[in-house]
Amino acid sequence: MSEARPLDASDVTKVASLARLSLSDAEVERFTGQLARILESAAEIAELDLGDVSPTAHPLALANVLREDDVRASLDRDEVLSQAPSVNDRRFSVPKIVGEAP
Amino acid sequence: MSALPDGWTMVVGLEVHTELRTDTKLFCGCANNFGDEPNTNICPVCLGLPGALPVLNQRAVEYAIRIGLALNCVVQNSSFHRKNYFYPDMPKDFQISQYDVPINGPGYLDLPDGVRVGIERAHLEEDTGKTTHLGGTGRIHGSDESLVDYNRSGVPLVEIVSCPDIRSAAQARAYAAELRSILIASGASDGRMEEGSMRVDANVSVRRGDDQPFGTRCEIKNLNSLRSVQRAVEYEALRQIALLEDGGTVTQETRHWDEDAGKTHTLRTKEEAYDYRYFPEPDLVPVEPTSEFIDTVRSELGPMPAERRATLVSLLGEPTDAQLDQLLSVVEQGLDSFVVAAVAAGVNAPLALTRTSNELAASGDVVATVDAQAVAATLLMEQAGELSATQSKAVLQEVIVNGGGDPKAIAKAKGFEQMADGALDTILDEVIAAHPDEWSRFCDGDDKLQGFFTGKIMAATKGQADGKAVAAGLRTRRSA
């Protein structure tokens, strides 16, 4: 069980950047207050001693849901690209990429 | 192979991504085809459209288990996690991968020289789309616009993580080569590094002496050939040693190998490391292969490269170093079945190995469909002296191009009539008589003239003479 320290503005700034959101100073302040309150109420479970309880990720105890390796029809490219913000030469176009993929 | 400066050793671990040879992608029924028209193999799932859900491809699971078994791994119950980071080639902005419980746990790989490299894990995950950078150099830097093709998005990958057991650049290359042969032999992957279906990252650190703790490591990305694996590891180790000998320190970071420049450069430092926020993928359920299923996969797995090399060695008896090199590459390319078939048909093993490692190996992808019996029949004709070496190679070319055929008919069609007995003797004598000066110098020991006479005789026989018979004829006449 780990101890949770109170959330502050620097956490909110960091989390916003991880989530690709940009916040004004006023927003940082407002969200910090709100998130801190929510996390305060989450503290009641953060502090529980649940060492021997196993976590549940799924409400169902299913396993081995598999499909055959059979090709199915793909989508029509024109229909898909018609919904894209920017297209060039049959591909999705994006502005300059800074930095390689992880 | 260059050695490291005195007292220094390197510690290397490799992470290899290999695409699986399934018909469809990992989580959807789109075709898994390299080189198709951009954005034609896409659907709601692999395009990450809102509302789409993944369903796991059974064959991908089977192939992952094949790889695990071929690497002596523990095949175990596993589940999927989401690895969260934003990047335009990743349609959901998270990658579905395996995290704390991979499908294949610890195993090992034995290199041809007997060194054992531990395998930490071999897990399933999905590939990303492919990005093309416009403008600038065509690389990511200096480009103003990038274009994304999602045909590759969701293609099944197995990531094989080695233990840090590798101790030289040559060994890193040998590991990658052996792993590649194993992947091909397992039938799970085509191992084509040039098409990106096998990609290598290397973790490299150095230390003074083998009893020292590991140094700070750097991860090298973009190793697209066996040659670049060796060069990059060598370069990186030397770079780190130079840094340390100058009193500097190695910073933990990710570096990019520039094949043209022969250098690595910084991509990202540890401070910029991502927080991937892994958590269990709620749209997928665990994979729990039964022991019966694992046994079935095991029973369908053919012999691995080590066993196949041993077979060739036993066929050759006591192979020379040159033959060992040949058989290594023949097995690596999956061509050893031609040698085995030819020997079974009565061809002597050295001839079968030589023709396989030269003519067959040079023929590219078409070799996969060539009839081994037609190859064996050609070599039998050569062995019996019915075809000269040159003629045999020409007939083999036809056999390879056509995927098979009757070598006797091919030889006839090419006009490769067997030379009548005595015909070569007559031509030999005529050629010698026509060049008395050269002949006397040859008899005085000027061996360079062997080629001169052989060429004249080949020209006179339109290439039909057997090179060995010509050499033998010249030899007996010189010593007469």
Next chain:
Amino acid sequence: MSVFDLAQQVRTKQRRAIDVANDTLAAIDARDNEINAFLHLDAETIRSQAERIDATVDAGGDPGRLAGVPVAIKDNLCQRGVPTTCASKILEGWKPPYDATVITKLTQAGAILVGKTNLDEFAMGSSTENSAFGATKNPIDPSRVPGGSSGGSAAAVGADYLPLSLGSDTGGSIRQPAAFCGVVGLKPTYGTVSRYGLIAFASSLDQVGPFARSVDDAGILFEVIAGHDPMDSTSLNAPAPDVMTTINDGVAGLRVGIVPELIDGTSDEVRDRVVAAQEALVAQGATLVELSAPELRLGLAAYYLIAPAEASSNLARYDGVRYGNRVDAPDVAAMMTATRTAGFGDEVKRRIMLGTYALSAGYYDAYYGQAQKVRTLIIETFARLYAQCDVLLGATTPTTAFEFGAKTADPMAMYYSDIFTIPSNLAGHPAMSVPFGVDGDGLPIGVQLLGPALSEPTLFRAAKILESEAGR
């Protein structure tokens, strides 16, 4: 008229689907400028569907179980070629190139798909005030919220535009608005209705379900949309529960569990109706079992870590690259940030940040990891309860419909609206809200029936009794 009778009339040409369509359009036209239940509605498409259904009937065919029945669709379900926004600016104008499985099933059953209904942006909210396209009003009292997040679907049925609609329920988003709008709402067992094409909020909690004017109508719609779907790995590989065969079998011998954790904290009026509902079931032969389950109180906190964590990942894909809106910027990371910052509303941002935080290095164990363990506790608690009773009966919501703006300033106060509905989502169990009287202002009160996995037939039996007793 019941859905069963309406479909029967359309099938026998007593009533034409085109007339049903025109009547539905007229009802919407008369009132939806005020109520704002629909985000997208296309009269031509509605009429052409109706004409096809009539043509099938004319040709001697059977259009299906929902022949000519108009159904409204929550706007987080993908329908090919029809704008699907999740009430978010980031998806404004997006037309999916595919149908959700439930849409396919409705079409195959001969339903008229009427349009896309309003919701809290990405289903995050309990009042439909978080819609980027304006709030929906409660048809019973337009000064009040319809509940949320499926407020538009609840209001469309509550306003009597049509008999049926689809919603989705992640923490109460069907049951709470059903209670506020005086209609029946079911959150089915996780895995009984396909999620393929449901735009994910929190994947391990989301479930599609019906709104209806009556328990019978809800049962038919549930049976139409339920069933195994190979496109959804979390779909149960079992026949869908048959609720209609036993829906009138009554509650004799049914053990009804009463726990304070599903009642305490309500207004007095709500509490009185829950007690009245207990008595109604007992009057029909059920027995009450008094139990206690303090662990259920942990559900709210666990939910507000798990749901945002999953949402933070599910909503990452709205990055301006492949679909939806983009805000231009010089490089791709800045473009993604600008797009998301402009495209998402405050509640969505709040939950994305909360979830990102709960999953981030150093906090995972304390927050997300602990919440998953609490989820186990809640599943174990329900198992203990259901060893002693067949269903649980409690309140759907602490209060009746509140006024606009009453809780927008305080996220925690809004979250508290879901206190009674969340535990069923965490456990993957079915739960249903049934209208059971009104408060002093005439606002509807819903009572909630909960049961173990696949207990829908039992819930419908009990709901049918409550429905028949509600007016007394």
